[in-house]
Amino acid sequence: MFERRPLFLAVGIALGTLTISGCGSSGGGGGDSSQGVHTPSGAPRGVGASQTPTPLEPGLVRVAVADSAFDVATITNSERVIDRLDVYTGSADVSGVDEWHGNAVTSTITGGTLGNARLDLLKIEDSQGATLNNALDYAIGEAANRGARVINASFSRRLEASDPRLTFNGETSATSYQRVVDANGGKGAIYVVSAGNTGSAIDTQGKPIYASQPGLYEMMLIAVGTTTNGDIHPSSSYPGDDAQLQARSIGTDFANRDVGAQGTSISAVRISEYAAGIVGQWPHLTAQQASQRLLDTASQESALFQQSNCGASGTLNCGAFYLGQGIADIDAALAPEGDLIVSQSQRVADGGALADVSYLQLSDAYGDAVAASGVLESVVAFDALGRDYAIDLGRNTQPRTARATQLRDQMQQMASASPSHATTQTAVEGNYRFSTSSTAYGELLASRFDGTFGNAQLSAFRFSGDQPSPMGSYAELGVMPMISFQTGSALTHAFERVDGVETRYALGERLSMTASHWAGDVADDAASDYQAQRSDVGLAWQIAPGLSIDSYVGQLTEQQGLLGANGNGALGLGEDNQMRFTGVSLQAQMDGFRGFAEFEQGQGSASGSGLLTSVNGMRAQQMALGLQWQGEGERAERWALTLRQPLRIDSATASFDVPAGRRLDGSVVRETRSASLEPSGRQLDIELGYGFAASERSQWQFNLLHTREPGHDADALSDSAAMVNYTYAW
Known part of the structure; x- marks a missing residue:
């Protein structure tokens, strides 16, 4: 028999904003079962607000937010919410007891600067207002099954492996995780979680998720909260000495004063917005490739990266200890990787000519004809990751x-x-x-x-x-x-x-x-x-x-x-x-x-x-x-x-x-x-x-x-x- 340990949201006043974070994720149980099993009544397994994902225009990305509950009408730019699901009832009614947390994180994405995320909201709160671990595990798997390219879970303790005996709607946590890995024709879905708000190193309780779910972990991003000057926020959890956690951790803003909230829940949805920005531009990228791009281009300009006196040994780089790979830099992530190549064949993999050394020197006989025609504007070139960029090759004709x-x-x-x-x-x-x-x-x-x-x-x-x-x-x-x-x-x-x-x-x-x-x-x-x-x-x-x-x-x-x-x-x-x-x-x-x-x-x-x-x-x-x-x-x-x-x-x-x-x-x-x-x-x-x-x-x-x-x-x-x-x- 397992102890029934719900997920809960700690809310407090700090500097005029509310601090939000999910706490606890390794507990068992859910719903009304002391054995960690939930079978909904009146709703068949897998039924959602829509049977098939809503088709999106090019550049838009389906982002799932699994959270307690939502009041859709009060969400910023609520027209960007395209789907909803109560995982308990299978209905599209996602209202509930604790709508504030869900609204705060969702509005951070819909009110972001990139604007290409389209939200699928998954309510995981039960009828009594409790948010339970097995429901959250099921929700991320269901989000992947519904076509999400990015899944946000602004809860801490998501880095502990769930008890393998937990089920929801007859589905184990391991099965739900695998659905994330297999989603989108094998590309997977980027899974973004909060580091937590303990102000200390992340504690995986000796059962890190990277040990039991290595495939999922390669698609995960751990959001760490930072201050405006690029330091670790005092309330944010951080990867600490764990090199595996450092490898998937990335920092960004701890607070969003536009929605009156702060915490690594906010950091997570910032990262989710950035991940959607990358996938929207280049849907061919796998979840591992897109998430890795954010990690590889993270800024290490923080003064923490100039210090190497952290950790138990006193010799670990402080930037890696607190921020993992650095602070997210979406501009750098969207910038080309390596040289841009102009394809002269039918496949990206066949390569082509370097854009930088492609030029046309015109004699006086041509006058302004080529420049005025605009024929070489918006030519697509590809970077080392196969991402396409529209460039103006007309500038290379002089x-x-x-x-x-x-x-x-x-x-x-x-x-x-x-x-x-x-x-x-x-x-x-x-x-x-x-x-x-x-x-x-x-x-x-x-x-x-x-x-x-x-x-x-x-x-x-x-x-x-x-x-x-x-x-x-x-x-x-x-x-x-x-x-x-x-x-x-x-x-x-x-x-x-x-x-x-x-x-x-x-x-x-x-x-x-x-x-x-x-x-x-x-x-x-x-x-x-x-x-x-x-x-x-x-x-x-x-x-x-x-x-x-x-x-x-x-x-x-x-x-x-x-x-x-x-x-x-x-x-x-x-x-x-x-x-x-x-x-x-x-x-x-x-x-x-x-x-x-x-x-x-x-x-x-x-x-x-x-x-x-x-x-x-x-x-x-x-x-x-x-x-x-x-x-x-x-x-x-x-x-x-x-x-x-x-x-x-x-x-x-x-x-x-x-x-x-x-x-x-x-x-x-x-x-x-x-x-x-x-x-x-x-x-x-x-x-x-x-x-x-x-x-x-x-x-x-x-x-x-x-x-x-x-x-x-x-x-x-x-x-x-x-x-x-x-x-x-x-």
Whole structure:
């Protein structure tokens, strides 16, 4: 025969709040049976307020609170209570003698900051107002059977193993515990209990639950009460010397003044709310994984963890002695574990590309198209626990060079007083000509060698990718320095150097055939494998002396790049992307005038190696016009007017295969997205230049540049730049 020892709630006044805690949990008996057996009358076993769990929207979590009794109408945010059960009668009426304790702990969850817990209230008080151990054991098993992912029991002495002979509704305590372990398709339910309010170490009476129920214990969290400064609350029980209790103990607030209560009962429901927050975000996690996440990320900033003079030995770490694993930090628990991975397959377990090293560097041709499309917002990445996080990969797509930085570099290269000023030197010997452009630092910007061999002319050239090609019309005609022409093409900007050759073979007095090829490489220490080669063939027609027109067709082949853009990781581009180009240029020199006009258009398609699956219908074009007049004599004036539209994508549709979530079975939810790559604006550089020689050794030059829709961004404000250069030759 067992002594009938009920669970009871100690209530007292402390600092204007009520102290609450369940005391005693190892006693036997229950109901009206002195042998620890209860069989309800008028209600079949297992009958509840609802036969099947209420289906919840994604992100919401069923949290069971097993407590004495409840007055649902007075619970904070009572609409978050979705189910109720009196374990004695099987009815949904959970009112009773001691409703205050149940209301206080329930309102702490429903009034919490996370807001995703939906409550199933289980009344364990009998008709006489007694709360008994076997009823509580049964209630947690029934809560698990009803689909709870988190079960809160704000009673102390839950860490003592129950007498194996106890039953309720014909079910032993061991059976109820196993239902918690087996719940939710084998994931289990997180079981949160109070440490107690004795102000001393937890006493398991020599029969710790971790010895008899190791599976359940791995899903348990023991709530310890803490003060606002991170210390153990004087009234809270704590794990003490027991390393097993330390392993599952975690601290949090002892008081909730919003409901006028304090005690480890409050600490327990705080932890239950946090556990629901984790499970709601990632329902694939097991109870052991989710509870362990709270323990692993608990803060150890308390001064207790800096002391190691506690316990019977006087050498135990005081943080572990009093707080176990630390103080719960929900922000840290919700933060990613390890690196975030962007999946490129159908299962989370297959891994993917690191989000941090996935990037897309865009050439100027793309303008604001990718950013404005929002196509890479809310891409799902997975942490080491398989938890999904929505990230904005659009932040990893950036223009290669900011507009302000590029304009500054162009002006520095023009400024005669700047060490970056480009100086050109030319040497001619018979049929050979060699020219270089370099800075005051000795950095070679561009070089060109020309040689004539009978009917053929051969040119070899090299230039930095951010410099204009020495083979262009602007360079060949010797137009005065202009700010807008101190930068390279969008196709070459990524490269440290570009090497190429060009041949021109005369087919007659006025007609020549041309062929050219160049290849670009990034710096040796660059993380990118981007490479590009371009080959052109064409015809040049000398219409009249001083007037010629060239036409050509060509092909650009890029590896890990597309139209001057290059990517890596989840934003990688294909291995072999090709664009076909056609173009025409006109050069004229007569009576002090020099002029040129260039137009080029490309089209093609591409594939990707990451989230970008394809780019279809791509067309791009660029154009430039220039006119210069120069007077006669050593001090002649020079006037120049140029118009330039940098390379711009006129049309293209990009398709992306993006991870958007995960399923419980570990498969990745993917969605197809598309975006136009046509930027919203069209950059146009209009520049006026004027220069004159003030003396035989000095010269002035003025440049005024106005740019409309810089960066091909229709919303960008137009900008202007002006320069004055004065040079004096010693």
